[in-house]
């Protein structure tokens with residue numbers, strides 16, 4: 001299993017470049033399915049596991065793709081399937097964003113139900129409500145959702161009960177090719193929505209009001225592939241701001257857009273961090289003692305839920321008592337137990353976390369429970385005394401390009417160990433021989449678990465090994481020539 005090892009106490013300084021935004025690129029890549037003619041050329045595509053997953057989804061639907069040097073080229077003229085399979089949707093919920101484009105292009109989409117995840121139940125009722133309002137019939141069965149329409153979708157007036165980012169995006173994409181006008185009231189206002197609208201408009205769509213709570217889409221008959229550059233990742237930028245501040249550092253975050261980070265900047269300034277906007281980014285300087293503040297997550301332009309756990313890491317080292325309230329997801333405090341392992345003093349009561357800050361943190365073995373939790377543990381580890389070993393970092397790989405390399409370039413004592421198979425399958429042999437790994441027993445054995453502990457018998461032509469290993473099933477498809485056969489399959 002891969003791990004990140006951090007030895008805390010190094011002050012960060014220098015320049016770090018922000019990659020393209022995960023949460024912008026995923027809907028934009030889904031939207032390339034809307035292009036009936038021409039090639040879509042998307043630049044600043046971050047090299048992330050989630051991007052690889054959406055690439056696989058687009059290929060499974062008949063898209064032709066190349067991905068080189070942060071540029072993805074997609075031709076979607078000939079779509080050959082309307083189904084996004086379980087294997088891909090279970091890896092990444094955002095795969096559900098192909099439903100709008102498929103429905104609009106092919107009149108039919110069948111997508112595996114995305115299900116919940118570590119941060120909450122995450123229903124998709126608002127997406128479906130939008131498609132139904134546009135005339136689609138929704139059928140549920142065998143773990144899949146199918147949406148169908150006779151002829152084109154029809155423009156409709158849609159009020160979202162919650163300002164859902166994904167529902168706003170899915171409906172915007174579907175409405176772009178619908179007959180007539182669609183309005184989305186109580187639409188999400190995130191910068192990623194604006195980036196998607198800009199891309200759709202460049203393709204020939206007519207989307208107005210993105211970035212406000214009322215979006216109006218005039219449907220057109222055809223959209224075509226165009227070039228587009230993805231906005232910088234505000235959550236990645238915010239994470240490096242926290243990393244800089246927690247080490248008392250002085251770091252320039254190149255490419256960060258201050259406007260997109262307004263709530264994070266203002267909270268950090270309130271804590272005593274000096275933050276200035278530069279020509280091409282944000283400078284963070286934390287030479288003073290930090291003080292506690294209260295934080296409440298809200299849809300944009302409120303404080304982002306995707307920055308809550310990293311902010312909590314900073315609050316643990318700030319003098320006084322802070323109160324964090326998570327209002328977007330009902331279960332986004334899984335990182336608290338891991339922080340407690342590092343001596344963090346946090347108490348959770350429902351949606352509120354009370355943090356007694358200003359005490360030392362100690363290095364420990366911890367596990368990333370989701371993407372941002374992993375990033376937050378890295379931030380805390382940069383401050384902690386001694387060594388912290390962070391496992392479960394496949395979550396981090398979903399959303400951070402080379403986090404260890406970027407932090408090391410700022411002076412952090414950090415390294416990554418990719419040793420998925422080192423005890424059982426020496427990497428060279430694993431890649432070169434025809435190994436077969438058969439899972440004999442699993443404890444516990446939840447089918448949907450990301451990482452499970454399994455007893456694996458490994459055989460090769462040359463020798464026979466039998467060992468107990470931690471095996472990450474999410475990655476089994478990525479390891480060529482190793483076949484994992486869980487006994488429950």
Ligand SMILES: CC(=O)N[C@H]1[C@@H](OP(=O)(O)OP(=O)(O)OC[C@H]2O[C@@H](n3ccc(=O)[nH]c3=O)[C@H](O)[C@@H]2O)O[C@H](CO)[C@@H](O)[C@@H]1O
Nearest residue numbers: 023094122123124125126127162164165166167306328329
């Ligand atoms: C790929 C991507 O862009 N992911 C982001 C997106 O996720 P995502 O688009 O899934 O998040 P939503 O904005 O849809 O979810 C916000 C809230 O609305 C609820 N809800 C959502 C849809 C629905 O049909 N019904 C419903 O009740 C959710 O359970 C949640 O409580 O926005 C979240 C909120 O900023 C971020 O944390 C994620 O990083």
Ligand SMILES: C=C(OP(=O)(O)O)C(=O)O
Nearest residue numbers: 023093094306371372399
């Ligand atoms: C929750 C997140 O992503 P996703 O919606 O893809 O799970 C995130 O980016 O923090």
